Amino acid sequence: MAPQIxxxxxxxxxxxxxxxxxxxxxxxxxxxxxxLVNSMQGxxxxxxxxxxxxxxxxxxxxxxxxxEISALCPNDMKDNRIPGAGxxxxxxxxxxxxxxxxxxxxxxxxxxxxxxxxxxxxxxVNNQVMExxxxxxxxxxxxxxxxxxxxxxxxxxxxxGKFADAMGVEDSENVEExxxxxxxxxxxxxxxxxxxxxxxxxxxxxxxxxANGEAxxxxxxxxxx
Amino acid sequence: MSVDxxxxxxxVDDYKTMIRIIHNLLKQIGFxxxxxxxxxxxxxxxxxxxxxxxxxxxxxxxxPMTGYELLQKVRNDDALKKTPxxxxxxxxxxxxxxAAKQAGVNNYIVKPFxxxxxxQKIVAVLGEF
Numbered sequence: 001m002a003p004q005i006x007x008x009x010x011x012x013x014x015x016x017x018x019x020x021x022x023x024x025x026x027x028x029x030x031x032x033x034x035x036l037v038n039s040m041q042g043x044x045x046x047x048x049x050x051x052x053x054x055x056x057x058x059x060x061x062x063x064x065x066x067x068e069i070s071a072l073c074p075n076d077m078k079d080n081r082i083p084g085a086g087x088x089x090x091x092x093x094x095x096x097x098x099x100x101x102x103x104x105x106x107x108x109x110x111x112x113x114x115x116x117x118x119x120x121x122x123x124x125v126n127n128q129v130m131e132x133x134x135x136x137x138x139x140x141x142x143x144x145x146x147x148x149x150x151x152x153x154x155x156x157x158x159x160x161g162k163f164a165d166a167m168g169v170e171d172s173e174n175v176e177e178x179x180x181x182x183x184x185x186x187x188x189x190x191x192x193x194x195x196x197x198x199x200x201x202x203x204x205x206x207x208x209x210x211a212n213g214e215a216x217x218x219x220x221x222x223x224x225x
Numbered sequence: 226m227s228v229d230x231x232x233x234x235x236x237v238d239d240y241k242t243m244i245r246i247i248h249n250l251l252k253q254i255g256f257x258x259x260x261x262x263x264x265x266x267x268x269x270x271x272x273x274x275x276x277x278x279x280x281x282x283x284x285x286x287x288x289p290m291t292g293y294e295l296l297q298k299v300r301n302d303d304a305l306k307k308t309p310x311x312x313x314x315x316x317x318x319x320x321x322x323x324a325a326k327q328a329g330v331n332n333y334i335v336k337p338f339x340x341x342x343x344x345q346k347i348v349a350v351l352g353e354f
Contacts (some may be wrong), residue, residue, distance in 0.1 A: 039321075065342035097242060104245055104246070104249070105244070107247065107249075111249075171330045182304065187293055187294065188285075188290045188316065188318070188320060188321050189285075189291070189316070190321070191286065191315065191316070192316075193315075193317055193318075197317035197320050197335040198317045198319070199318065199319050199335070200335075201319045201335055201338070201342060202333070203319075203321050204333050204335060207322060207323075207333075208326070208332055208349070225241060
C-alpha cells in the first residue's frame with residue numbers, strides 16, 4: 001500500500017516544482033523532506049518496527065542537519081562575510097601597491113636629485129623622506145584590514161568545524177583534481193613559504209657553483225636532507 | 226670578454242612594482258637598455274618578434290605562461306636557446322630549483338632578494354663588468 005500525500009504537501013511540492021526552475025534552496029528542500037517524512041507516519045506505523053526505526057532515524061537526521069545548516073548561517077557567510085573579506089583583501093592589495101609606488105617614486109626622486117646645490121638638495125631629500133614616512137602609514141590600515149579578514153576566516157573555520165563534527169562528516173578520499181590544481185602541480189607552483197624560503201640562497205648558490213667554487217656532492221645532498 | 230652594458234635586458238614579472246624595483250637595481254648596476262613583459266607569453270612574443278636580449282630576468286609564477294614554461298620554450302628555440310636566463314622567484318622548494326636547473330636556467334634568486342645578490346648572479350652569468 002502506497003502512502004498518501006496530503007493535499008497541502010502536494011501543493012507545496014507543486015509550488016516548488018513550478019516556481020524555482022530547478023534552483024530550490026537547500027533549506028526549503030530539507031524542510032519539505034522533513035514534512036514528507038512526517039506525513040508518512042501512518043505508512044510507517046504499518047511497517048515493521050525496525051524499518052520504522054530506520055525512517056525515524058532518517059527523519060531525526062534531516063531535522064538535525066537542517067538545524068546545523070541553519071546554525072552555520074550560510075547566507076550570512078555567502079552574502080556578507082566572504083564578500084566582505086574579499087573586499088578587504090582587494091583594498092589591501094590596492095593600498096600596498098599605492099604605498100609602494102609612492103615610496104619608490106620618492107626614492108627615485110632622491111636618486112635623481114642634483115647634489116650640486118647643497119641647500120636645494122637637502123630640501124629635496126627631506127621632502128622625499130617625509131613622503132616616504134607618510135606612505136608608510138599604510139601599514140596601520142592594512143594591519144587592521146588583515147585582522148578583519150583573519151576574524152572572518154576564524155569564524156568560518158569555527159562554524160564549518162562545528163557542522164562537520166555535528167554531522168559526523170569525514171573528508172572524502174577520492175576528490176577529483178581540478179584543471180587548475182593539475183596545472184599548479186605540473187608547473188610546480190607552490191607560492192612563497194610561510195617562514196622564509198624553503199631552500200636558502202646559499203644552498204641554491206651551492207647548486208649553481210657560484211658561491212665558493214663548484215658545488216660538492218655534499219652541498220647537493222644537503223638540499224635533500 | 227667584457228660585458229656589453231648596452232645590451233637589452235628583459236624583465237618578466239606580473240607585478241609592475243617588481244619590474245620597477247628590478248629596473249632600478251639594473252640601472253644602478255649600469256644597465257640602461259631595459260624592457261619588460263608581464264608574463265611568459267608576452268616575453269616569448271617579444272623574443273620571437275625579432276628583439277634581441279642579452280639577458281632575461283624572469284619571475285616563475287605568472288599566467289597564462291609561467292617563467293618555467295618560458296625557460297623551456299626559450300631553451301627549445303634554436304634562435305633563443307643561448308639567451309642568459311635568471312629566475313627571480315618566491316618558489317623556493319628544492320624541486321623548483323632542480324627543475325629550473327634541468328631546464329637550463331643560468332642562475333636562480335629567491336625572493337626577497339637584495340641588490341648585491343642580483344649583481345652577484347648577473348656577474349656569475351655574464352662575467353665581470
